[in-house]
Amino acid sequence: MIKGKHFIEVNDFSLEEIEDLLCFASKIIQDEKNYTDLCKGNLIATLFFEPSTRTKLSFESAILRLGGQVMGFADAMTSSVSKGESLIDTIQTISCYADLIIMRHPKEGAPKLASKYSKVPIINGGDGSHQHPTQTLTDLLTISSLKGSFSNLTIGLCGDLKFGRTTHSLTK
Numbered sequence: 657m658i659k660g661k662h663f664i665e666v667n668d669f670s671l672e673e674i675e676d677l678l679c680f681a682s683k684i685i686q687d688e689k690n691y692t693d694l695c696k697g698n699l700i701a702t703l704f705f706e707p708s709t710r711t712k713l714s715f716e717s718a719i720l721r722l723g724g725q726v727m728g729f730a731d732a733m734t735s736s737v738s739k740g741e742s743l744i745d746t747i748q749t750i751s752c753y754a755d756l757i758i759m760r761h762p763k764e765g766a767p768k769l770a771s772k773y774s775k776v777p778i779i780n781g782g783d784g785s786h787q788h789p790t791q792t793l794t795d796l797l798t799i800s801s802l803k804g805s806f807s808n809l810t811i812g813l814c815g816d817l818k819f820g821r822t823t824h825s826l827t828k
Contacts, residue, residue: 662771664780666789666826678797688721695724701754702728703746704781705737706762711781711791715758727754744773751775791822 662668669677684691700719704712708730716726729735737746743766750757751774759767764784771778782788796806803809813823 660777662767662774662778663789664767664771664778665787666792668789674793674796677793678800681793681797682801684722691722693723695719695722698724698755699753700724700726700728700756700758701750702726702730702781703735703750703757703759704728704730705732705766706760707731708760708781711760711788715781715790728758743770747773747778748775788822792826795822795826 666674684694700715702712702715712730719726732738735741735746737743743761747757747770754776756777756779757770757774758779758781759770760781761767761770761783764786767778767780767783780787780789782791799806799809799811813826815823
């Protein structure tokens with residue numbers, strides 16, 4: 657299993673690591689009750705510097721269902737960022753409290769910058785129009801469960817192909 661690694665872009669994991677993650681996710685889906693303590697004792701920070709409903713709540717519900725605890729903010733204006741604290745200062749502070757940081761930011765590259773200053777792994781929950789690698793894992797899990805494999809498939813992408821971070825991640 658992948659432990660202690662930042663997940664900023666889809667290419668941060670090898671194809672084999674992604675397949676292992678998808679296999680593990682399938683096991684959790686099939687028998688949720690066996691994984692209710694998987695994150696026990698872990699405190700995960702969700703730092704959402706821009707509005708989000710589905711991504712934020714999907715992370716938080718997953719953490720809670722796996723026995724972890726959640727802290728964080730859904731609006732950067734309720735944090736010290738509103739007083740001028742830099743992203744680097746925020747990450748350095750939060751990484752002293754949490755075991756993992758999940759972050760969404762409106763600026764491309766912000767999670768990558770954060771990963772350079774964090775003492776704990778960072779998961780990118782979307783950064784500007786750059787990437788949304790966790791959505792890609794969800795999409796791949798859906799494709800895998802419906803089609804059984806990724807071989808010999810033609811997949812069409814629609815929407816905002818220039819600025820859509822989910823599309824940018826999935827094409828990689």
